[in-house]
Amino acid sequence: MSEGESESARTVLIAGAANLLIAVAKLVAGLVSGSSAMLAEAAHSVGDTINQAFLLTALRRSQRPADPKHPFGYGKARYFWALLAAVCIFVLGAGFAAYEGIGALLHPRETGSPVISFAVLGVAFLVEGVSFVRAIWQLRSDAVAADASVVDHLRSEAEPALRAVVFEDGAALLGLLLAAAGIALDELTGTQVWDACVSLAIAALLVAVAFGLGRQNAGFLVGKAVPAQMQRGIVDLIGDVDGVDGVIELLTMRLGPDEVLVAARVALTDDYSPDELEAAADEVERRVREQFPEVRHLFLDPTPGDPVSSSCILDPGEPLV
Known part of the structure; x- marks a missing residue:
């Protein structure tokens, strides 16, 4: 305890x-x-x-x-x-x-x-x-x-x-x-x-x-999301990692007072090798857990960058609900 x-x-x-x-x-x-x-x-x-x-x-x-x-x-x-x-x-x-x-x-x-x-x-x-x-x-x-x-x-x-x-x-x-x-x-x-x-x-x-x-x-x-301020912080952390163009979709759910589940669909840079992308994913996890220790489960859905996905990337100034 x-x-x-x-x-x-x-x-x-x-x-x-x-x-x-x-x-x-x-x-x-x-x-x-x-x-x-x-x-x-x-x-x-x-x-x-x-x-x-x-x-x-x-x-x-x-x-x-x-x-x-x-x-x-x-x-x-x-x-x-x-x-x-x-x-x-x-x-x-x-x-x-x-x-x-x-x-x-x-x-x-x-x-x-x-x-x-x-x-x-x-x-x-x-x-x-x-x-x-x-x-x-x-x-x-x-x-x-x-x-x-x-x-x-x-x-x-x-x-x-x-x-x-x-x-x-x-x-x-x-x-x-x-x-x-x-x-x-x-x-x-x-x-x-x-x-x-x-x-x-x-x-x-x-x-x-x-x-x-x-x-x-x-x-x-029934599955409540974390506050918008925390969602925005997670989006910014993920988007700042080399190899990540941005976050297309972010889903969060509070599992307990000190436990949070995060699932994110991210747009990746096209010219990164598989090893570099794996390193980028590890860096995302490290940064998010360091800033938000209550994030116990983090799932990333990598999506190669393309015009369609890029138009759906969450803007840093866009409010999250």
């Missing part, structure tokens, strides 16, 4: 331990106070705890070496388990929160003293805050290493487990604020409507998080 993966594993473990302790505290507070918002938050934390188990499984299974049945390795297992984590958020967290909210609206119940609930929410906010800050710190460090902004890195290239922790902890902090607001409004107005409405708001929040995470991981599972 690489240093970055070890950091992700530690981040997930910290988040999982925090969520487990918080889930128990929220459940006790919810049962004692009768607050549907607290019970919804307890379900939220239980769902997050199960998610951490999924994410740790993803980190472990993705480390399996390539074999004849999976020649490109198991890197995409991370996206599969992260997708399951998103489904878990939707089913357990959002489902139970919506159930509690609707039940509280249809059948209002008396609530007890809010003191315990506020105390648990305060401690939970501190614990979740520590986990969230650690995740943001790692995300920022990874973004700097990838020469990208934090937001762009989170949207595209971030480790799936880290991305899930950032989204989950951010949603947890917002959910805690919503729960506190609902309980406070109930106390001020003397009704149980706000507590129930907050449960529904927490359900909507979890649906949004689940959809966002699910959509991102599904994109990687």
Whole structure:
């Protein structure tokens, strides 16, 4: 396991331990106070705890070496388990929160003293805050290493487990604020409507998080290309090698957070001997792997230069999608 993966594993473990302790505290507070918002938050934390188990499984299974049945390795297992984590958020967290909210609206119940609930929410906010800050710190460090902004890195290239922790902890902090607001409004107005409405708001929040995470991981599972900036860098590196007139077509696919497959159709110089062309291919591979270590698989399709192929060569200034 690489240093970055070890950091992700530690981040997930910290988040999982925090969520487990918080889930128990929220459940006790919810049962004692009768607050549907607290019970919804307890379900939220239980769902997050199960998610951490999924994410740790993803980190472990993705480390399996390539074999004849999976020649490109198991890197995409991370996206599969992260997708399951998103489904878990939707089913357990959002489902139970919506159930509690609707039940509280249809059948209002008396609530007890809010003191315990506020105390648990305060401690939970501190614990979740520590986990969230650690995740943001790692995300920022990874973004700097990838020469990208934090937001762009989170949207595209971030480790799936880290991305899930950032989204989950951010949603947890917002959910805690919503729960506190609902309980406070109930106390001020003397009704149980706000507590129930907050449960529904927490359900909507979890649906949004689940959809966002699910959509991102599904994109990687079906074969997402690397960012245009990296594609342009690969095209430029290949085109600068002696014996290569240019790149006609470039195909890329991310196999994992640190694994990329590249296939390129290149136009070759006509007057090069087979030995010289082989040397050029070796130089292409050396340069690409040196500049982009995450490129684990590089396939070149050499095409002798001719007027037709030359007209199809990618221009250095042409944007890649």
